[in-house]
Amino acid sequence: MSRFTYLVGILPLVLGVSACDVTVQDQTPTQFTANNQLGMYPIKAEIARDTLVSPDAVIVTAFVNHQPLALEADRSATEWQALYPIRCHDSFTVQFRAAWTVEGLDSRYKLVPEKPQTVRVIEPPLVKDVKIDTSARSRKGWDGVVHYAFLTEPNTQISSIDIEPVSQQPADVEAARPISVTTSTPVSASCGMPVDITLLSKSPRAHADLVIHTNNPSVPQWRTEVEFAPEPSVRSARS
Numbered sequence: 592m593s594r595f596t597y598l599v600g601i602l603p604l605v606l607g608v609s610a611c612d613v614t615v616q617d618q619t620p621t622q623f624t625a626n627n628q629l630g631m632y633p634i635k636a637e638i639a640r641d642t643l644v645s646p647d648a649v650i651v652t653a654f655v656n657h658q659p660l661a662l663e664a665d666r667s668a669t670e671w672q673a674l675y676p677i678r679c680h681d682s683f684t685v686q687f688r689a690a691w692t693v694e695g696l697d698s699r700y701k702l703v704p705e706k707p708q709t710v711r712v713i714e715p716p717l718v719k720d721v722k723i724d725t726s727a728r729s730r731k732g733w734d735g736v737v738h739y740a741f742l743t744e745p746n747t748q749i750s751s752i753d754i755e756p757v758s759q760q761p762a763d764v765e766a767a768r769p770i771s772v773t774t775s776t777p778v779s780a781s782c783g784m785p786v787d788i789t790l791l792s793k794s795p796r797a798h799a800d801l802v803i804h805t806n807n808p809s810v811p812q813w814r815t816e817v818e819f820a821p822e823p824s825v826r827s828a829r830s
Contacts, residue, residue, distance in 0.1 A: 714809035767799035
């Protein structure tokens, strides 16, 4: 057999093998902001097929936290996606398995990425400032409440709560003195459930930072500026 005859015979086989691959691109975002109301996050991959691979010969499956998740393809069978439900966790892993067959050849598959990627679920910002109305007269002081809710841990412990001046300026230090925390610590906050921190001000005008310390890795510390002040009346607002 001549070299030319050999090349002519093997060339179609080589071209056939090289034209039957499937490329997978992970299109899942690397992080999401936690949303416990919906609690569903899009898992998505895009594929490109070589000429010898027909659209109906490919199946793409996601493995989320090592568990299979069925994906739906679009009409062109190039985009595969599904919604993954998860609550009260700060991350999950994603990997895709593409399996396909080519007529006359064995079935094939590949895992993308080689190691599952970690998708972060980010704790949304807690309340940054709270205004408490002190328009009503009071001899004992004015009560206030700051609401918190944590979404990325099954349970969050608020280990300590402090009142600190918003700055070290004498006026801010003095404005923080009338405010005290009336909630006892530790405080247990179940995932997604609001927890109230109660305050008391002995003055109708006061402001300070409410500082909480937690065992939640996403929010080890948080500062909320709290202002006690009478709300302007309708009459004064119009004048």
